[in-house]
Amino acid sequence: MNTPFWQAAFSITRKDLRAELRSRELVNTMGLFALLSVLIFSFALELDRVARQEAVSGVLWVTVVFASILGLNRSMAMEREQGNLDALLMAPISRSAIFAGKLIGNFVFTLVVGLVLLPLMTVLYNVPLMQPWVVVLLLLGIAGFATIGTLLATMTVQTRARESLLPIIMLPVALPVLLASVNASTAVLNNAPIDDWIAWPQLLAVIDVIYLTLCFLLFEYVIES
Amino acid sequence: MNENPALIETRALVKAYDLLVVLRKLDLQIQRGEFVALLGPNGSGKSTLLRLLAGLTRPTSGTILIGGWELPREAAAVRAQIGMVSHRSLLYENLTARENLRFFARLYNLNPTTDHIDTLLRQVGLYKRGDSLVRTFSRGMLQRLSIARALLHRPDVLLFDEPYTGLDQDAGRTLDNLLAQAHSEGHTIVMTTHELDRAARIASRVLILSRGTIGYDAPASQLPPGELAARYGELTGMVVIQ
Numbered sequence A: 001m002n003t004p005f006w007q008a009a010f011s012i013t014r015k016d017l018r019a020e021l022r023s024r025e026l027v028n029t030m031g032l033f034a035l036l037s038v039l040i041f042s043f044a045l046e047l048d049r050v051a052r053q054e055a056v057s058g059v060l061w062v063t064v065v066f067a068s069i070l071g072l073n074r075s076m077a078m079e080r081e082q083g084n085l086d087a088l089l090m091a092p093i094s095r096s097a098i099f100a101g102k103l104i105g106n107f108v109f110t111l112v113v114g115l116v117l118l119p120l121m122t123v124l125y126n127v128p129l130m131q132p133w134v135v136v137l138l139l140l141g142i143a144g145f146a147t148i149g150t151l152l153a154t155m156t157v158q159t160r161a162r163e164s165l166l167p168i169i170m171l172p173v174a175l176p177v178l179l180a181s182v183n184a185s186t187a188v189l190n191n192a193p194i195d196d197w198i199a200w201p202q203l204l205a206v207i208d209v210i211y212l213t214l215c216f217l218l219f220e221y222v223i224e225s
Numbered sequence B: 001m002n003e004n005p006a007l008i009e010t011r012a013l014v015k016a017y018d019l020l021v022v023l024r025k026l027d028l029q030i031q032r033g034e035f036v037a038l039l040g041p042n043g044s045g046k047s048t049l050l051r052l053l054a055g056l057t058r059p060t061s062g063t064i065l066i067g068g069w070e071l072p073r074e075a076a077a078v079r080a081q082i083g084m085v086s087h088r089s090l091l092y093e094n095l096t097a098r099e100n101l102r103f104f105a106r107l108y109n110l111n112p113t114t115d116h117i118d119t120l121l122r123q124v125g126l127y128k129r130g131d132s133l134v135r136t137f138s139r140g141m142l143q144r145l146s147i148a149r150a151l152l153h154r155p156d157v158l159l160f161d162e163p164y165t166g167l168d169q170d171a172g173r174t175l176d177n178l179l180a181q182a183h184s185e186g187h188t189i190v191m192t193t194h195e196l197d198r199a200a201r202i203a204s205r206v207l208i209l210s211r212g213t214i215g216y217d218a219p220a221s222q223l224p225p226g227e228l229a230a231r232y233g234e235l236t237g238m239v240v241i242q
Helices: A005-023 A025-044 A049-081 A084-090 A095-125 A132-156 A162-189 A199-224 B046-053 B075-079 B097-107 B114-123 B139-151 B169-184 B196-202 B227-236
Strands: B008-017 B020-030 B035-039 B061-066 B069-071 B082-085 B157-161 B188-192 B205-210 B213-219
Touching: A005 A025, A005 A049, A005 A095, A005 B097, A025 A049, A025 A095, A049 A084, A049 A095, A049 A132, A049 A162, A084 A095, A084 A199, A084 B082, A095 A132, A095 A199, A132 A162, A132 A199, A162 A199, B008 B046, B020 B046, B020 B213, B035 B046, B035 B196, B046 B061, B046 B157, B046 B188, B069 B075, B082 B139, B097 B114, B097 B139, B114 B139, B139 B169, B169 B188, B169 B196, B196 B227, B205 B227, B213 B227
Parallel strands: B035 B188, B035 B205, B082 B157, B157 B188
Antiparallel strands: B008 B020, B008 B061, B061 B069, B205 B213
16 A cells, blocks of 8 residues: 555655755755865864874764754755645655655765765875775764664754754764764774774674664654654 | 445544643544535634644544544555645645656656646646746645645545635635536545635535534535624634625
């Protein structure tokens, strides 16, 4: 009776991407924030080469996290503004398909920002961020943020203080992802032996699976209450 | 056995938000093909009733049956039978009219053929604006496109929540015609509105919701002049200026 899961999920993602390509609201907001953030940190750390090397991974992840929060708020606001969430809820689709569709879109938008940051920060900080392992960590970390962020943005979008509420509730919940991502990428950028840090991306993958499972299970309850 | 079961039925339906009881043991039966206008002052529970029928909110207690399926237990079966038009468009402003309809067609597991979408756009008079972004549409055009979206999957039941809000007289008349056409095509319509005259003119049955229950229920064709306004005034304590 329900529309096939992936047909519904991909339709929602495709709709989000198409709307974004046209309006560029998300990418402009997230991109501008990310650019300003790395520029400000670059000026602050300009004179201290060692501090720059140590801090670059933190700057990358803090920028990605806050840019993703901006994107998540906007992405869910799009569903709220004209009552579109009601239209999605009235369609014969699984609630999990709505979650999957929004999650994939949020993941793609944040990943684009993260991938643009790598060459930009390589130039500004003179630290080689364009490495395969950094990209893998970016994929794993952003998957975690996008998963928990999509669920929490669905909860906060109906509240009046949604813009400020999302970071307040998301950062503590996303802390394990942030810790694992920062530690792993710091080790990669400092050329530490792989045995010293491989546990971090493994932990990140496990956290992602746990978050994905929990969020899929909780989404129906969250969206209907 | 009932020969003619109601398409929509509520039994002892209660909806409360914490201590605020909006609907109190509401019993209602709507037959297939009826056009019901639901009247009542703000806060009387009209929109809440529509959201309950659409499966967008859960009842506190009582039963809702649509086409024999019970909500919310069998919501998946009910969703494909319902189309809703609200005072908000439920459309994506950064997509074109055609893209919106194609998107919703996919959600309803329909093959979004150009023919079907073009037919709907013609039906609501938006064929030539099919490739325009929805954000460029006037309020009246948005409402017509909302109707096309609601009709897309050929639902048995159409729910209209104050569809005339913000429409000028021309757009209101166009909407009257679209509603009459949908009714003549056999859709069962439930519409909330504050416009008593319009309700009496276009609907086949009028209900006045007052203090969470049905205070008045009559066929629109048998209403003597002034009757609806008088009963509305009695039930709501409001003076109706005609």
